[in-house]
Amino acid sequence: MHHLPPLARFGRLVATGLRDVTSDPEALDSAGFWAVAADFEGALTCARFDRVQQEEVPAAAPGQWRGPARADWTSSLDREGYTAGVRRIREHIAAGEVYQANLCRVLSAPLPDPAAADVDALTALLARGNPAPFAGTIRLPGHGVEIATASPELYLRRTGATVESGPIKGTGRTAADLLEKDHAENVMIVDLVRNDLGRVCATGTVTVPALCAVEPHPGLVHLVSTVRGELAPGQGWPGLLTATFPPGSVTGAPKSSALRIIEALETAPRGPYCGGIGWVDADRGTGELAVGIRTFWIERSPAGGAVLRFGTGAGITWGSDPGREWDETELKASRLLAIASAPERGGPGGGLAEAVGGAAG
16 A cells, blocks of 8 residues: 555544654654654654644545455464463462563454555544544554554543543443452552653642543443643653553553563564554644554565554453453454454354454464
8 A cells, every 4th residue: 555645543633744754752842743653662653744634534435445354363372372371470460570461462364455455444444333532543654654543542641731641441341240350450550550650740740530430332341540640840752651651551560570571471562552552733732642452553564465463452460360361352352353354255254253263273
């Protein structure tokens, strides 16, 4: 899709006319409107656009998105590998090394027609099939960044000196499914986010306006909290990203221990998944970055092939049951994979567990 122009779309905001691209977070405090993609592993892409307008997400035009076959998805960790990882994290918790760690896997499928793989057309499909508060596209084919997200989670919102984070921890099909474990998980991460923001916010300004609110999303519910603070004088995006990245909800607590465990147990890089995706308006001192969950990205090879990737994971605590955590990763992925994949020939059938579990097993 190298003929497609660079574009960024966040909700109803659309940015076109790419001016420059940098990996320097200082740029976000300079001038102009920036699309931001931060990989979990730390690579940062900031793209400044000349034009920003408001428009509804258009319908996906026929032929702009040809998804992979449902049976072609494979997982970086199969059920056996994932549940073994959950058990290993429980051993780390028993040893007092960590309270909670997020264990993720990356699903991949080859795209049947790389020329009919426009991430913005995928965003259009997701907007109809899985509406999300932080839905968006970053399409920078010349820079290897092609992301379509249906993220439900706020990583950082900034209005002048006021910053806010909305960590999600706790997932169920319905509110009745949420366990004591889900609340405990959320409170641990809220403490971590308060601590992270406290490093760059003025003393005494960090508050928790909402704790463990139940929020409905397509096919599931989440527990969401809000943490807010006022940046200390002289602090901006570079300090804010250094203090808070990667987001606490997708790492664990303490964060440094969780990151070591993730590095040891996960077999594929997370990339934009679990990173930060969004926009910054440096002129107005505003911005909104989502946690890169419920997120697809494309990796293209020089030979002309293309692979679609999608990440899914769960927060593991002492109270975790390995089979149930695997099921949570399936629940988070099933609806989105169904939207992104080619329709099954002969009507719908072969659910995700069959497609992904089978392919991955």
